[in-house]
Amino acid sequence: MSKETNTNPMKTDDYEKAKSKFQNEEYSKEEFLTLAKLYSESFKDVKEGEIVKGRVVRIQGDNVILDVGFKSEGSVPLNEFNNREVTIGQEVDVVLESVEDQEGNLVLSKSRADFLRIWDKVLRAHETGEIIQGKIVKRIKGGMVVDLMGMEAFLPGSQIDIRPIRDFDAFVGQTMDFKVVKVNIPTENVVVSHKVLVEEEISDQRNAILESLEKGQILEGTVKAITDFGVFIDLGGVDGLVHITDLSWGRINHPNEVVRLDETIKVVVTDFDEEKKRISLSLKKLLPHPWEKIDEKHKIGDKVSGRVVSLTDYGAFIEIEKGIEGLIHNSEMSWTQHIKHPSQVVAMGQIIEAVILSLDKEEKKISLGIKQLEPDPWQSLMQKYPVGSRHQGVARNLTNFGVFVELEPGVDGLVHISDLSWTKKIRHPGEVVKKGEKLDVIVLSVDVDQRKISLGHKQVEENPWDKFERKYSVGALAQGKIVRIIEKGLIAELPENVDGFVPATQLSTSKIKNIANHFPVDSDLPLKVIEFDKENKKIVLSTIAALKEKSEEEIQNYIDSHKLEKVTVQDIKNTETTAIDTSEFPIFEVPEESQHSEKK
Secondary structure, three states, X not given: OOOOOOOOXXXXXXXXXXXXXXXXXXXXXXXXXXXXXXXXXXXXXXXXXXXXXXXXXXXXXXXXXXXXXXXXXXXXXXXXXXXXXXXXXXXXXXXXXXXXXXXXXXXXXXXXXXXXXHHHHHHHHHHHOOEEEEEEEEEEOOEEEEEXXXXXXXXXXHHOOOOOXXXXXXXXXXXXXXXXXXXXXXXXXXXXXXXXXXXXXXXXXXXXXXXXXXXXXXXXXXXXXXXXXXXXXXXXXXXXXXXXXXXXOOOOOOHHHOOOOOOEEEEEEEEEEOOOOEEEEEOHHHOOOHHHHXXXXXXXXXXXXXXXXXXXXXXXXXXEEOOEEEEEEHHHOOOOOOOOOHHHOOOOOOEXXXXXXEEEOOOOEEEEEOHHHOOOOHHHHHHHOOOOOEEEEEEEEEEOOEEEEEEEOOEEEEEEHHHOOOOOOOOOHHHOOOOOOEEEEEEEEEEOOOOEEXXXXXXXXXXXXXXXXXXXXXXXXXXXXXXXXXXXXXXXXXXXXEEEEEEHXXXXXXXXXXXXXXXXXXXXXXXXXXXXXXXXXXXXXXXXXXXXXXXHHHHHHHHHHOOOOOOOHHHHHHXXXXXXXXXXXXXXXXXXXXXXXXXX
8 A cells, every 4th residue: 555755844852953963043933844845845845655756866786776856875786777877967757666675775666567567568458458469488388378568468378379279389479460359357367369350351242152152052161170079160250060970971070081281171051050159060961871772782692791890689780881881680699609899799890790681762761680690509409409319508597487598608598497397396496406507407498489498397307297106196195395485385295205285274274474484494304195186286285184183292392392382182083184275375386488688
C-alpha cells in the first residue's frame, strides 16, 4: 500500500533544536520558519508505486544515483539500463518502490517503470483489439512464451493456428502478430492468440464454402486430424468429419490405416447441419460398392479365405474382401464339439478358410462354415461306437440330470442320472464320479441327426433287480442302515448295497416332527418289504411291520432307543399295515434330461 511523504513545514521547536545544534543566531525565529517552509515545499509529493522522472546525478559502483526531486536521492542497479550508456544529467522514468529502505534511502526501479509502460499498451490493446507483434521465445507446457515489447505473454498451443500443430519447436524464434485475448490484472498475466487472426482472415472463405455446400458435392481437402472415431478434413477454412465407417467399405481398426496427416484427398458431402455447422463427409462413397458384382465372384460351395474381424457370442465375422463379410455361426465350426463362443476355435485377425453355405445379395449376407472343410465324423460314429459297446471316457461336466463323458476329443455322450447306479438313489452325479475322473460306460444309443450319444454306467454290470425280486419280495424281512433323511421319510441301505424307502408313517404310530432327532444316520433298523417294483427300481419298507413280528421286549427297546414317547407296544401291535401311495414321494422322481446344449 502506497503512503504519502511528510511535507508539513518546520515547527517552532525545530527552530530551538537547530539553534542549539549550530549555535547560530543569524536568522530570527520567523525567518527560520519561513525558509524551512520554502525548503519543504520545494520537494515533490510522490506516492509509492508511481512512475516519476529522475535525473542521473552520478554513477556509484554498480548503481546509478538519481535525483527524483525528493528529500533524498535514490539508486537504480546499473544492469537495469540493459548495458546502455548512462550519462550524467540524463532523465530516466523510474518507479518509487519504497520511500526508504533500511538505510533511509529511496528504493527506485527502472525495469518496473519499463514494464508498466508496456503493461499500459497491452491493456489498451486488449480493450481495442489492436494487433501486437511479438516473438516466440520458448516452448513450455501447454504452449509457448511470447516476448511482447519486452514483457512475457502466454500463447496456448491451441491458439497458434487453426490447424493442429505437429512440431511446436518449429515456431520458436518466429515473429508473429497476436491479439490479446485475456488479461489478469492482479497477477499481471497476459494470454495472446494468433489463431483468432487467422480465423478472421478466412471467415469470408468459410462463409462462401458453407453457402455453397450441398449433399453429394465432391470436395478436395487436407487431412487435419486423425482420431479413433474418424478423420477431420480441412476444406479451406471449414472442417468436415469422415467417420471411421465412411472411410472404407471394409472394416478397419483405425483411420490411419487409410489416410495420413496432411494428405490431400477427395471426399463427398453426405450431410450438413446448418445450425451446428457440422459437415459429414465420406471417402468410401467415391469407390464402387463391393457387393455390386458379388455373384460373379463367389458362389455357394466355394472355398474362400478371409480375416477374422469380429467375434460375437453367436459366431465370427470373416472379411473375405474389403466390404464383404460372412458369418460363421458357432454351430458351423465343429461337427463334434459344442462351441459356446467362437474364441474356442478362431482368434481376432486370424486368416482362415471357410466354405460358402448361403449368399443373399439383396440382404448383403453370407453364411460360412469351417466344419464343412472336413468329413462329418458323426457318419462313422455308428461303426466306432455301436450300441452295446463298452468304452472308458472322462467326466467333463456334471449337471443335475447327468454327467457328460468325453469318449474322444470332440465326441461326448450323456450318462443320465438314472443310468449311474442300479441300486442307489443318486441325487447328483457327483456322488458317483468327479469331474476329470475316468468312467466306464456302455453305448445305449446314437442319434446322428441330433448329434447325441446316450451312455450308461450301471449297464457295465449285470442288472441285479432279477435277484432282488426274489430276495426282497413283499413280506421279506431284513436289517437296514439309515443312509439319508429325506422329506416324508428316510433311505435305508439293505444288504447287497441296495436302497429302500421307509415312509415316516412306517417308523412310528405317532407323527414325528423331526425324523433326524429320533433316527440318526448310520443307525440300524428292522425292516420288512411292503412294496417291490422291479420296473421302477423301487423298494418300500416298513419298520412297524417288522416290529409286529418281534417280542414285546424288542418292541419296547425300539420305542425307548428312538425316544418315541407317545408310542406304546400295543399301538405297534395293533397297527394295520396297508398299501402306501409313493408316486409323489421325491425319492422316486428322476430329473429329466435337459437340452444337449447344456453339457458344457
